[in-house]
Amino acid sequence: MLNTKVTKAVRLALAFGAASTAVIAQSATAQEGAEKVERIEITGSRIKRVDMEGASPVEVISTAEFEGQGRVSVAEALQSVTSNSFGSVIPSSGNSGQSQSTVSLLGAGAGRTLVLIDGKRMGSSPSLNGGGANLSSIPMAAVERIEILKDGASAIYGSDAIAGVINVILKKDFEGVSFDIQVGRPEAEGADTKQMSMAFGVSSDKGNITFVYDHQQRNPIFDRDRSYTAASMEDKNKDGLISIYDETVGISYSGATIKGPNGMLASPKCDELTKNVDGFVGVLDQGSALGGVGGGQVCGYAFANVSANMASTKRDSAMASITYELTDDLELFGRAMFSRNDSFGRYAPAAANWNNMAADNEHNPTGEVTKGYFRWYQLGNRDGEVTDYQQDYTLGLKGAFGDTAEWEVSYHKAKLDYREAGRFYLSRAGLSHNTLNNIALDSEQGIANMRATTYAENQSELDHLFAGIGFEFGELEGGAIAHYVGGEYFDMTLDSRYDAQNEAGLIGGNAGSSGGGERDVTAVFYEVAFPILDNLTLSAAYRYDDYSDFGGEGNPSVKLDYRPVDDLLLRASYSEGFRAPSLKQLNASDSIGYPRATDYVLCAQQGKSASDCTEASYEELRQGNKELGPEESSYINLGVVYSGFEDVSIKVDYFELEVEEVIDLITVQDLVDAQTAGAYDALIADRPEVKLVRNADGSIEKGYTQYDNGAFMSRKGFDVDVSYKLETAFGDFKFRNVTTILTEVGQDIFFAGPTSDAKNAPEQPAFRSQFTVNYAVDNYTINWTTDVIDSTYETEIKQPTGNGQHIVEYSGTLPTYVTHNLNMKYYSDGYGTFTLGARNLFDKGVVYDSKDKYVDYSIYNTGHIGREIFAGYNISF
Structure with a gap:
C-alpha cells in the first residue's frame, strides 16, 4: 500500500500547517463587533457552530423520515442506512446475539461504530462481549432524530469511534399528548409486528418534562414455515x-x-x-x-423441522426527561430510560x-x-429465553458566564443486565450416571438424569463523569477563536457468568464461557476552531485516554472547511483513532463451539480441487487473551457540498479508513488457510495456545483459537447525498438519494496473512443506495423508499501460491437486491392520522445460489420476512 498512514499524516500536517501560518499573518486584521447568531452543536464537535454542514459529513435523519420509510424500530432504521454497508447483527435464534441488534458503519464491525445517546456513550452490550451497543433497547417513540457522523472521532469521543458515530438525540421539549399504534402482518407465516407508544409533555417558561412509553413486538419465523429453510x-x-x-x-x-x-x-x-x-x-x-x-x-x-430461524422480540421501554432553568444562566437537566427486551428462540434437541x-x-x-x-x-426441543434489562440515567448542570463561555458537568450511569435460560440441554454427568448404572436413556428416570437447564447472567455497568467548558478567546479575520476543553472519567465493569455445569464443560449442545473484569478510564481533551477568514475555518482536536488495564492512547484530528462562494463548501479532515480490547476478550474463560470452515488441506490430500471443497462444522476451544492491546486507525475525508441550484443539495465525500493491529479471532479457518499457504508455523510461533489438531486420516479433530492483535483492515470509497424539492400546483415533492460506495475493502486473507481487496466478496457489496420520494398534497402524504444492495460474488476460494501467500478467486454472482416500501398517511381534521403501507411492497424474495440453496445473509433479511402490510393510527393533543 503506497500511501502509508505516516505519509498521509505528514502530507496533511504540512497542508494544514500552511493554513495555520495564515492564521498568525491575518490575526492583526480581525473583525470586531460581529453580530451574534444562534449556534448549534452537531455530532463530531463539541464546539457549537452556525451551519449544519461543517468539516465532517453528518447525515441527519428525523424519526418522521424513518417512519415514512416504514421502519419498525430504531434498530431496523439504522440497519437500513447505506453506510451500514454489509448489514449487522439481527435477532437470530440459536446464538449469543439472539436478542441483539447492532449497526456497523462501512462494514468495519459493530465494535468500531460508537453509539451515543444525547452525546453520551451508550453502555456496551454484555452479550456482545462488551464490544458493541444493543440498539434494541432504544425506544423509537422517544427519538427526535439520529445523527450519523461519517468520520473518525476518537479525538472527540475516545475509543470505538473508528468508522463513525451514531448519535441518537431524544425528545426533550415535547408538549402535549400523543398516542400511536401500528400492526403489521407478513403474507408468509411468522414475523407479525405490533407497536404502541404514548408520549406526554408539559412545558413552562422555566423548563419541560417529557415522558414516553414504547412497546414493540415481532413474532419468530420457524424454519419449517419457509420452503428454503424447511428440512x-x-x-x-x-x-x-x-x-x-x-x-x-x-x-x-x-x-x-x-x-x-x-x-x-x-x-x-x-x-x-x-x-x-x-x-x-x-x-x-x-x-x-x-x-x-x-x-x-x-x-x-432434520433439525429444521422444529427450529426457529428468526427469534421473537418483545420490547418495553420508558423514558422520562426534565430540563429546568434554575437561573438565567443555570439549567438543570436529567433523563432516565428503562427498557426490557424479551426474546424467544427454539432449537432442535441437543x-x-x-x-x-x-x-x-x-x-x-x-x-x-x-x-x-x-x-x-x-430430552425434547431446546428453548432459549432471553431477558435484557437496561437502565440509563443522566443528571447534569449547564451554565453560562461572560459573553461567550458555556459549561457543563454531568453524571451518566448505564446498567445492563442480560439473562438467558436454556431448556432441555444434555447433562454429560447425567449421561455418565445412566451409563454406569445401566439406566435406559429413553426411560423416565434416564431422561430426568440427562436433562439440564442452562443459565447465564451477563451484566455490565458504566459510570461516567463529564466536565467541559467552551469559550471564545482571541480574534482572527473571520471572527473569534472558539475553544473547548474538558475531561471525562469512566468506570466500566463486565461480569459474564455461566452456570457451573456449563463452565465445567459438562453441558452438551451449548457453548459459552464466563469472563469479565473492570477498568477505569481518565480522559482529557481539547478542541479549537480558527476562523482564518469569513469563509475559511481550521479546526483541531486532541484527546488522551488513560486506561487502567493497558495504558494510554492519544489521538489528534485536523479539519478544514472552506466556502469560496456561499453555495459551495469544500471540506477535509484527518483523524487518528483507537479501539480498546473488550473486557470479555481480555478475560474470557475457555469455551467450546462448533464453527463452520472449509478444510482445503484435507481436500488437497484427497485429490479434490479447492472449488469442490465444502464447509463443515468443527469443534473449537476459544480462549481469551490478557495481552491484547488497542487497535489503531486513521481516517481521511475530502468532501464538497453544493447548493447553488434552487431547491437542490449535492454532497459528495471521499473517505479512507485504515485500521492496524486489528483485534480478531484466529479462527479454525485461519489455521487451515495458514496451513495451505505454508504459513502455519509462523502464525502459531508466538502463540502457544493456538493450534489445529488433526486425526490420523487428516480430518480436523479440534481447533484451539484465540483473540489477538495483528490483522489489518481498510475501507475506501464515496458517500453521495443528493436531494431535490419540487413544488407544483398539485402537490409538493421531495426526492433524495443516498449512496455509499466502497472502492476498496482491504482485509487479511487469513489472520496476519497477505491482504486482498474483498470488494464484492460474499456478504460484502460494493455499494448500498437508498432512494426516497415524498409527496404531499392537502391532508395526504405518500412516501416511497427503494433500497438497493449491490450484487456480490457467490463463492470465495483461497488458492495457495507458496511462500506464505494466497490469491483469492471469486466466482458466480448473487444479483443486485432491490426492495420497496410504501407508506401512505391521511391527516384528518381533529381525528388523528391514519397510516397504511407495505414493507417489501413487491414481495422480493430471498437470494439463492447457483445450487438453488438459500443464502442466509442478514442484508437479505427483508426477503425472508416477505411482503408485510401494516396499518397505524396516531392522535395528538
Whole structure:
C-alpha cells in the first residue's frame, strides 16, 4: 500500500500547517463587533457552530423520515442506512446475539461504530462481549432524530469511534399528548409486528418534562414455515446417494453417527430410529467435507423441522426527561430510560458428542471405544429465553458566564443486565450416571438424569463523569477563536457468568464461557476552531485516554472547511483513532463451539480441487487473551457540498479508513488457510495456545483459537447525498438519494496473512443506495423508499501460491437486491392520522445460489420476512 498512514499524516500536517501560518499573518486584521447568531452543536464537535454542514459529513435523519420509510424500530432504521454497508447483527435464534441488534458503519464491525445517546456513550452490550451497543433497547417513540457522523472521532469521543458515530438525540421539549399504534402482518407465516407508544409533555417558561412509553413486538419465523429453510433432501446428481452437506437443507449429521477408523459410520440402529423417532431421516453419504478415506455414511437428523430461524422480540421501554432553568444562566437537566427486551428462540434437541462410547454400545459398530455424534431427542426441543434489562440515567448542570463561555458537568450511569435460560440441554454427568448404572436413556428416570437447564447472567455497568467548558478567546479575520476543553472519567465493569455445569464443560449442545473484569478510564481533551477568514475555518482536536488495564492512547484530528462562494463548501479532515480490547476478550474463560470452515488441506490430500471443497462444522476451544492491546486507525475525508441550484443539495465525500493491529479471532479457518499457504508455523510461533489438531486420516479433530492483535483492515470509497424539492400546483415533492460506495475493502486473507481487496466478496457489496420520494398534497402524504444492495460474488476460494501467500478467486454472482416500501398517511381534521403501507411492497424474495440453496445473509433479511402490510393510527393533543 503506497500511501502509508505516516505519509498521509505528514502530507496533511504540512497542508494544514500552511493554513495555520495564515492564521498568525491575518490575526492583526480581525473583525470586531460581529453580530451574534444562534449556534448549534452537531455530532463530531463539541464546539457549537452556525451551519449544519461543517468539516465532517453528518447525515441527519428525523424519526418522521424513518417512519415514512416504514421502519419498525430504531434498530431496523439504522440497519437500513447505506453506510451500514454489509448489514449487522439481527435477532437470530440459536446464538449469543439472539436478542441483539447492532449497526456497523462501512462494514468495519459493530465494535468500531460508537453509539451515543444525547452525546453520551451508550453502555456496551454484555452479550456482545462488551464490544458493541444493543440498539434494541432504544425506544423509537422517544427519538427526535439520529445523527450519523461519517468520520473518525476518537479525538472527540475516545475509543470505538473508528468508522463513525451514531448519535441518537431524544425528545426533550415535547408538549402535549400523543398516542400511536401500528400492526403489521407478513403474507408468509411468522414475523407479525405490533407497536404502541404514548408520549406526554408539559412545558413552562422555566423548563419541560417529557415522558414516553414504547412497546414493540415481532413474532419468530420457524424454519419449517419457509420452503428454503424447511428440512429437505434430494439426490441431485442422481448417483444413488444423498450427501449430507451438498444435497440436504436443514439436516445435520449429528443424529446417530459414529466416528470410524476411516471416516463416519451410521449407527446400526439408524433405520429403527428413522421409523420410530420424528426428525431422523436415515442413512446419508458423509460427503468429502467430513474427511475419511473411501467415503462413509452418517445418520441424519432434520433439525429444521422444529427450529426457529428468526427469534421473537418483545420490547418495553420508558423514558422520562426534565430540563429546568434554575437561573438565567443555570439549567438543570436529567433523563432516565428503562427498557426490557424479551426474546424467544427454539432449537432442535441437543446435538452433542458422545465421547468415549463403549466398544459394546449398541450404536457402535467399530468394536472399539470411539466418539459418537448424537442428537439427544429423548430430552425434547431446546428453548432459549432471553431477558435484557437496561437502565440509563443522566443528571447534569449547564451554565453560562461572560459573553461567550458555556459549561457543563454531568453524571451518566448505564446498567445492563442480560439473562438467558436454556431448556432441555444434555447433562454429560447425567449421561455418565445412566451409563454406569445401566439406566435406559429413553426411560423416565434416564431422561430426568440427562436433562439440564442452562443459565447465564451477563451484566455490565458504566459510570461516567463529564466536565467541559467552551469559550471564545482571541480574534482572527473571520471572527473569534472558539475553544473547548474538558475531561471525562469512566468506570466500566463486565461480569459474564455461566452456570457451573456449563463452565465445567459438562453441558452438551451449548457453548459459552464466563469472563469479565473492570477498568477505569481518565480522559482529557481539547478542541479549537480558527476562523482564518469569513469563509475559511481550521479546526483541531486532541484527546488522551488513560486506561487502567493497558495504558494510554492519544489521538489528534485536523479539519478544514472552506466556502469560496456561499453555495459551495469544500471540506477535509484527518483523524487518528483507537479501539480498546473488550473486557470479555481480555478475560474470557475457555469455551467450546462448533464453527463452520472449509478444510482445503484435507481436500488437497484427497485429490479434490479447492472449488469442490465444502464447509463443515468443527469443534473449537476459544480462549481469551490478557495481552491484547488497542487497535489503531486513521481516517481521511475530502468532501464538497453544493447548493447553488434552487431547491437542490449535492454532497459528495471521499473517505479512507485504515485500521492496524486489528483485534480478531484466529479462527479454525485461519489455521487451515495458514496451513495451505505454508504459513502455519509462523502464525502459531508466538502463540502457544493456538493450534489445529488433526486425526490420523487428516480430518480436523479440534481447533484451539484465540483473540489477538495483528490483522489489518481498510475501507475506501464515496458517500453521495443528493436531494431535490419540487413544488407544483398539485402537490409538493421531495426526492433524495443516498449512496455509499466502497472502492476498496482491504482485509487479511487469513489472520496476519497477505491482504486482498474483498470488494464484492460474499456478504460484502460494493455499494448500498437508498432512494426516497415524498409527496404531499392537502391532508395526504405518500412516501416511497427503494433500497438497493449491490450484487456480490457467490463463492470465495483461497488458492495457495507458496511462500506464505494466497490469491483469492471469486466466482458466480448473487444479483443486485432491490426492495420497496410504501407508506401512505391521511391527516384528518381533529381525528388523528391514519397510516397504511407495505414493507417489501413487491414481495422480493430471498437470494439463492447457483445450487438453488438459500443464502442466509442478514442484508437479505427483508426477503425472508416477505411482503408485510401494516396499518397505524396516531392522535395528538
